[in-house]
Amino acid sequence: MKITISQVSKYVDQEVTIGGWLANKRSSGKIAFLQLRDGSGYIQGVVVKEDVGEEIFARAKSITQESSLYVTGIVQTDERSPFGYELQVKSVEVIHESVDYPITPKSHGTEFLMDNRHLWLRSKRQHAVMKIRNEIIRATYEFFNNEGFVKVDPPILTGSAPEGTSELFATKYFDEDAFLSQSGQLYMEATAMALGKVFSFGPTFRAEKSKTRRHLIEFWMIEPEMAFYQHEDSLKVQEEYVSYIVQSVLQNCKLELTTLGRDVEKLEQIKAPFPRITYDDALKFLHENGFEDIQWGDDFGAPHETAIAESYALPVFITHYPTSLKPFYMQPDPERDEVVLCADLIAPEGYGEIIGGSERIHDFDLLEQRIEEHKLSKDAYNWYLDLRKYGSVPHSGFGLGLERTVAWISGVEHVRETIPFPRLLNRLYP
Structure with missing residues (x-):
């Protein structure tokens, strides 16, 4: 079922698909954390190599900032998250790969940000x-x-x-x-x-x-x-x-x-x-x-x-x-x-x-x-x-x-x- 991030509270423990963009990511050994946004909100997608296999895990780790994608997974509650939910990812489909996105997580000057x-x-x-x-x-x-x-x-x-x-x-x-x-x-x-x-x-x-x-x-x-x-x-x-x-x-x-x-x-x-x-x-x-x-x-x-x-x-x-x-x-x-x-x-x-x-x-x-x-x-x-x-x-x-x-x-x-x-x-x- 395709939903927005703002709707996930209605689909706890259910499999859903979210279309969005990769805002940021980090990985820790055999787990990758995808910070996803879709305009309605932000949610973390957790990709466990053991669960998704080598191919999907490698794809998740290689996604670049602001690439567009469909992410399918199970909605779970997460008390550590300000949002209250996260997505246990089962599959990732890249729609369009973003290359050299100019606004990185580092600090930028105001004029640069205004130009962009x-x-x-x-x-x-x-x-x-x-x-x-x-x-x-x-x-x-x-x-x-x-x-x-x-x-x-x-x-x-x-x-x-x-x-x-x-x-x-x-x-x-x-x-x-x-x-x-x-x-x-x-x-x-x-x-x-x-x-x-x-x-x-x-x-x-x-x-x-x-x-x-x-x-x-x-x-x-x-x-x-x-x-x-x-x-x-x-x-x-x-x-x-x-x-x-x-x-x-x-x-x-x-x-x-x-x-x-x-x-x-x-x-x-x-x-x-x-x-x-x-x-x-x-x-x-x-x-x-x-x-x-x-x-x-x-x-x-x-x-x-x-x-x-x-x-x-x-x-x-x-x-x-x-x-x-x-x-x-x-x-x-x-x-x-x-x-x-x-x-x-x-x-x-x-x-x-x-x-x-x-x-x-x-x-x-x-x-x-x-x-x-x-x-x-x-x-x-x-x-x-x-x-x-x-x-x-x-x-x-x-x-x-x-x-x-x-x-x-x-x-x-x-x-x-x-x-x-x-x-x-x-x-x-x-």
Whole structure:
């Protein structure tokens, strides 16, 4: 019977065939140990010369790294294995022999690994990160579907920019100017007025010339938008959502977290509600902790966010940023016009902002004024103003960056490991 490695628990003491690749091997006299992978998981195949005969044993010992093969054997429990099972091999059939596989078990430099990203993805560590990424995506759909949200797909090519055009990739759309989307938010606001609660999940692009471990040129965003939700309502959704995906990973990716050496005790604490601190209080905290140079109206950088996050075991909301720091569409605080009803959610352990969100301006005149103040084309935003002309309501939304969230939950240092084929400032290959 042909099965995958992930299915072996159902076939203990039965003979099965697994198609996979040889990740590594070692031999000890008359026994060979084959580390097999098939995409669904890893398992050790034990080849005993006395049981399989000279020919099969010699074949097993000669298989090269990343050769593809069919392995037939008996599934057995193995308490010494993190996976809990091993395969007592009876026969081996080589499908294709891999010659001089470039990524050997020795240490390699980052640039070499990035040049060979198409092969590096096969490694145990990268496999674990991708499985955690997949679990976060699965849990995202589950959470929002359970909460009554409708999945909507905003366009990737747009004629306007929600946060200005300075960090956008421009292109020609026949005889018009167009941009690769940096956010689907404006379109999600339109669909929220039609469907109530919506979310999108798709690629976004930022032409930001940054080389930090937190930045990618192309990344994926989850962007919910909710009609009749005010700022506080949105914060509750955010903390419940983040708690949900963390707990889902803990439940369904135990082996992957172990492979990565992740401290799961820190993740086990991630449950709503999350602490909140205003921009003003955050600024005061920074002044008291060695950051005297930052002034009111300055944005927080990575060192500032890290210092604030280190004071909490949970993700922390920083709310009520100065209006001057935020995009044109954010609702001002009715009691204090110089700040807006917004929040950034900062992950613990130095992973920085993973969510940005706000209540949106729902007053036509104020939004029109903001568009003029930001010197944006009113013609390009006429459709967006229409949302405030025909049945406007208070509404809120947020965007979660998938790759930063994967980095935090999996515990990897750089976001380049959290997406299959990262696009960085100087990298468009492979």
